[in-house]
Amino acid sequence: MNFLFDLVAQGAQMLLALALAPLLIGFVRKLKARLLHRKGPPIIQPWRDIIRLLRKEVVLAENASWLYRSAPYLIFAMTWVAASLVPTFATGLMFSWAADLIAIIALLGSARFFLALAGMDIGTSFGGIGSSREAMFGSLAEPATIMIVFTVSFVAGTTQLSEIAAYMAGNLELRASVGMALVALLIVAIAENGRVPVDNPATHLELTMVHEAMVLEYSGRYLALIELASALKLLLYISLIACVFFPVGLARHDAGLQAMAIGLGAYVLKLAIGEGLLALFETSRAKMRVFRVPDFLGAGLMLGLLATLLVFVTRSL
Amino acid sequence: MNGSGERSIERLGGLIHSMPKTAFLFLGGCVAISALPPLNGFVSEWLVFQAILLSPSLPQWTVKLLVPAVGVALALSATLGAGCYIRAYGVAFLGRPRSEAARTATDPDRWSLGTMAVLLTMCLMAGLLPSLVIDTISPAAKDFVGGRMPTQAELSWLSIAPVAESRSSYNGLLVFVFILFSAYSARWIIHKFGSARSRRAPAWDCGYIETSPMTQYTGSSFAQPIRRTLGVIAFSVKERLDMPAPGDMRPARLSIEIKDRIFDYLYAPLTRAVETCASGLNILSLLTIQEYLALVFGALVFLLVLVAI
Amino acid sequence: MNFASKQTATQSSPPSCLPWPREIVDKASWLALAESLAKGERELLSLWGETSCVHMAVLEPREPRLRIVTFECPEDSFPSVGRLHPPALRLERAIHDLYGLKPEGTPDHRAWLDHGRWGVRQPCGARHEINTVCDPYTFLTTEGEPLHLIPVGPVHAGIIEPGHFRFSANGETVVRLEERLGFVHKGVDRLMGGASIERAAQIAARVSGDSTVAYSLAFAQAVEAAFDVAVPPRATYLRALMAELERLANHFGDIGAICNDAAFALMHAQRGLVRERILREAASCFGHRLMMDRIAPGGTVVNLRQDNAAALYALVDWIELMTPRLIALFGDTTSLQDRTVGTGVISEALVKQYACGGYIGRASGRAFDARKAIGYAPYPQFAFEIGASKEGDVDARVWVRFDEIKASLKIVRQILDEAPGGPVIGAWALPEDWTREGAALVEGFRGDVFVWLRIRADGVVQRCHLRDPSWFQWPLLEAAIKDNIVADFPLCNKSFNCSYSGHDL
Amino acid sequence: MELLTIDIAHMLAGALVLTSFMLLYQDRLSGLINIYTLHAVILSLSVAWQAYYQDAPHLYVTAGIAAIFKALIIPYSLRRIIERLGVHRTVEVVGGVGITMLIGIFLVALSLVVMLPATAAADPLAREDIAFALAIVLLGLLMMVTRRNAVSQIIGFMSLENGLVLAAAGANGMPLVVEISVAFSILIAFIVIGIFLFRIRERFDNVDLFELDRVRGGRS
Structure with missing residues (x-):
C-alpha cells in the first residue's frame, strides 16, 4: 500500500511538472505583456501551440540524419527526468535517491549536448551559430552550477536534493555563502534558460539567437518536444531555487495527503512569485552583447567559488 | 578516419x-x-x-x-x-x-x-x-x-x-x-x-537556396567564441582583420595569431630584466597615480601572501 | 516655389531642366566630374540611365547646389564613374541591368537588380527574352582562416522587407558582409514611362510606404518646377506638416524597433504607443494613416480643419511631455546603452565619400539637410536645429533621431501657429508647347529623396527617376559591421533602417 | 537568538563583500554610484547591527554618520559632479572583468587565510568581520588599480574606506578611534575628490586647448 502511494506520488509529480511547465511559460508571457500595457495571449496558449504542433506534419531537411530525429525525444526525456527528480511539493519521493543534484545538472548537460549536436546536423549556419554559442555559455554555466552545488552541499552535508531541502527547512540559517550561491544560481538559471539579458525567448532575429537558432530547422512534433523541454527546464530551475533556498511548505513523502496539498499550494505560489520576478527583470533590461555573457556567467562562477570559500568562515568558528 | x-x-x-x-x-x-x-x-x-x-x-x-x-x-x-x-x-x-x-x-x-x-x-x-x-x-x-x-x-x-x-x-x-x-x-x-507523418524538403535557412557546404560552421568558427573568451587569458590570441571598404573588390582577410603566454612572460622578461633594472629607478619618479597604487597594492598582496604561508 | 521663379527668366529653349539646368557633356568633362567626385570636391547625388544616355546629378559646394549633366552614349556604353568613385558602382550596375548601358572599365560586372528571374534582360533597353530560372551570383571572396558563410535572408523571420546578407565569418567575428538586394524590384521605371501625371504621382507615393509623403512631395515639386506652377502658401505649410508628422511617426517607430532588437521591449511598447497616436491623428486630419496620395502637383488634396488643428496641438503637447521620459528611459538604461554605444561605427570620411544623408550622415558628422540646404518652402520661415554628432555609432544615430524629433515638434508647432489661410491647390494647365523637365530634392525621414522627370507636352511622363537615400546608405552598412560581431548586426541594421522597396524600384 | 544575531551580522558583512564584487563588475559610472550607495547602506546597517549586538550606543552614531554622509551626501554630490562634467553616460572600458574577478576571489581567500588563523583567540563575530573587512579593503584597492577613470577610482577608495570602518566597528572596545576614523576618512574622501576633480578639470582644459589649436590652425 505504502509502495503504491509512493509510486502515485512520484507519478503525480512527474505529470504535474509536465502539465505546469508550458503554463509557466504562458504565465510569464502574460505578465510581460501586462507590464507593457498589452493584453497578451491567454496563459494556456503554449499548451495550445504544443498540441497544434504535435498534430502537424514534420518537414525534415533533406539531409537530416537519425541523430536529428531522435535528439528531440532524448532531450525531452532527459529534461523531464531531471525536472521530476527535483522536489516540487514533497521531499523524499520514491525515485529521488536515484540521482542527486550533480546528476540532475549532468542530465541537463546531456540534453544540451544533444541539442547542440542536433543544431549542427542540417549543416546550416544558424544551427552552428546557436551550437557554438551554447557550447561557450555551457562551458561556463556548468562549472558555476557545480560550485553552487558544492556550497549547498557543504552547508547541508549532502548532495541529495530531498535531504538538502529538509536541512534547509529545518535549520533556518542566514549565511553569506548561501546568499551568494542564490545570486549565482539566479545568474545561471537566466543563462541556462535563455532568458533576457542572455538570450531573447521572443526574438526573431536569426543572428542573435542562441536556443532558437539551434532549433530553427525543427518543425511539428519535434519542435513541440523541444519547446516542452525548454519549458520544463525553466520549471526545473525555479523549482530548484524554491526547494533549496525557500523550502517553506514542502511536505515529507510520508506526511499524508493534507500536507501534500499544502505543499502543492505553496509550490504553485512560489512558481508564481518566481515568474513575477522574472517578468519584471526581463522587461527592465536589454539583452547583452554576446561577449558580455561570459563576463556575466563568469561573475556567476566567481560568486559560486566565493560562496564555497565563505562556507568555511562560519564553519570554522 | x-x-x-x-x-x-x-x-x-x-x-x-x-x-x-x-x-x-x-x-x-x-x-x-x-x-x-x-x-x-x-x-x-x-x-x-x-x-x-x-x-x-x-x-x-x-x-x-x-x-x-x-x-x-x-x-x-x-x-x-x-x-x-x-x-x-x-x-x-x-x-x-x-x-x-x-x-x-x-x-x-x-x-x-x-x-x-x-x-x-x-x-x-x-x-x-x-x-x-x-x-x-x-x-x-x-x-x-x-x-x-x-x-x-x-x-x-x-x-x-x-x-x-x-x-x-x-x-x-x-x-x-x-x-x-x-x-x-x-x-x-x-x-x-498526434501525428507521425513527415516529409523531406530543402533546409529552410532563410529562404536562400545555397548548396555550398561553405555555409556550415567550420571547426575554427565553432571554437571562436570559446577561443575569444578563454583564449585571451591562457594564450595571447590576436585576430587580425582586413576588411575592404564597401565597393572594394579585393578579398577580405582574417589571420589569427596564437602565442603561448607562458613563454612570452617567463623567458622574454628575463632577457629584458637587466636593462629594465638600470632604467627602472628613473621611471619610478614618473609613474601615474594609478601605477603608484598598483605598486603599493602589489607589495601589500605580496606581504599578505608571505603571512599566509 | 521661390526657386522656380528665379530660373524662369534664364530659360530660353528646351530641353532643359528646372530649377537646375541640365547640361550635355563630352567624355572628358564627364570623367573630370567623376574625378572631382573621387577627390571629394563634389558629392554624388544620383546616376541614372535612359535609352541612350546617362545622367548624373552632383551636389556642388556652392550655388547652385545641384548640377545635372548628361552623357550621350550611342554605343551603349559610358565611362564608368564607379571606377573612380565607388559610391556609383551599384547605380551603374542597376543602369546596366535595366537599360543595357555598359559602364566602361568598371571593376564590378555583376548584375545588381536583375536576378535572372524576370524572363527578360534589360527591360528598359534592348529587351531580349531569356529563360533562366535564377542566375548564380558570385559573392566577394575572403582569405585566411577557415571561414564559414552565413546567408541571411531574403526571407527573414520578422515582418520586414526581403534582402539577402552574406556574412563571411569566423565564429562571431565578421570578416566581410555583402548585401544582395533587388528582391522587391517592381519595375517602377517602366511603369512610370508613359503614365499620366496623376498615375505617376500615385506610383511615386508607393515607392516606399514609410516615406510616402516625402516621395509625393518630391514628385509634386519636380512637376511644379517643370511647369513653373506656383503653390498656394497654405499648401506648402500643410505639406510640411504632413512631412513632419511622417518623420515623427517613423522616428518613434524606429527607435522603438532598435530597442526591441536589443530585447528591450518596454521602449518598443512606449514608442509604438506614440507612433500609433500620430498615425491616428494623421488619419483623422488627412484621411489616411500614412497620408498617402494627399499631396498632388499644385498643392494638397485635403485641407486642415480648425478642430483638427486643435487636436494636433494636443498631440504635440502630449509628445513633448512624453519625449523627455523616453529619452531618459533610453539614456539611463545601462544594459541598453551597453549595446548601442560603440556599435556599428561609420567614419566621417566614409559618410562624406558616399554623401550619405539623413540621420546616418548626421550621426557621423555630415550635416546635410535638404530642408536647409535647398531651402524649399516653407522651411526658410522656420527656426529649427538639425541634430548632429560625430560618434557615428548606433547610439549617435538614435540621439540624432531624438534631436530630429525635437526639431520636428518645433516645426509642427510653428506650422500650426503660422499657417496662412487660403486655397490649398492652385489651378494649373499643361503648356502644351514642348517637353518639360523638372527636378527636386526633398528631405524625407531617411534622408534626401531626389526626383528627376521629363513630361511630354501631352502630359505623359516620359521618364521619371526616383532616387532613394538608401542607395548611399546600404553600402555603408557593409562597413558598419567592421570590428563588430555577428550578433550585433541586427542592431546596426535597424539603426540604419534603409529602404529595400525604395532601393529596388 | 544568539545564533541568529551572528547570522545577521555575518550576512551583512557578506553582502558588503558581494557589493564590492559588484563594484568590480560594473563599468558604467551612474551604475557604479548606485552600487556604492548600496555599499554604504549595507555598511551602516552592519555597523548598526554591531551596535545592537555589542550594546554600544556610540556605534549607532557611527552608523548614522555612515548613512548620512556615505549613502546620501557623497553619492548625491558625485552624481551632480558627473552630470555637470557630462560623463554620467560614459561607459568605462574595463578590460578582463573575468581576470579581475578571479584576482578578487584570490584576495578574499587570502584575507581569510591570513586573518582567521591569526585572530583565533578573538570573539567569533569580530574575527569574521575583520576577515571580511580586509577582503573589502583589498577589493577596493584592486578597483583603484584596475580603473582608469578618476570617478571610479574615488569610488574604489571609498569602498576601501568602508572596509576600514567595518573593521573598526567589529573590534569592540575602541569607540573614540571609530569616531575619529570616520570623521577623518570622510575628510580624506573629500580631499581626494577635490584632487581628482582637479585632475579631471585639467584634462578637460587640455581638450579645450586642443580645440583652440584646431580652430587657430583652420583660420591661418
Missing part, C-alpha cells in the same frame, strides 16, 4: 550518412568522454565530486581552500571537453560533406567496428552498473591508497552511495531506464494521438 582518407577536420562533414555505424559508436565515445550520464565518464566525475565534498573535514586551511578550486577546474575541463567533442562530432560527422572524400567515405571493416562496439558496451555497463565495477576494482584500489569504499553491491537497486545513502547516491540504471521509458512513451503517445 581511415574511411574517408581525410585528416583535416575542416574537410570532413556529413560522415553520419556515409559511415553510419562508426558515427553511432563515435557518438557513444563522445558522450562517455564528455562525462555525461548515463555512461561511465559521468560516474567517475561524480565520484571525484563526492570526494571533493568530503574536503571540509581536512585539517589544513590552505588545502581546504584549494579543494574547491580543484573542483571548479575539474568542472570547467569537463564542460570544455564536452564543447570540444560537440565541435569534433558536429563538424566531422554532421552537416553536409565538405569534400568528395567525405562524401564517399565508408565504414571500416567489421573488426574495427567490433572493437569499438565492445569498448562502448563496456562504457555503458560501467555507467549503468557502477556498483559492480567499483566492487570489482576496489581490492586493487585498496592496495594503492590503503582505503576502500563501502561495498556497493548490497545497496538496493544497484545504486551507488560512497558514504551513506542519505548523503549522496546515484543509480545509473534507474536513470537510464527512466530516460528510455520517457522517450519511448512520449514517442508512442505522439504517434498515437
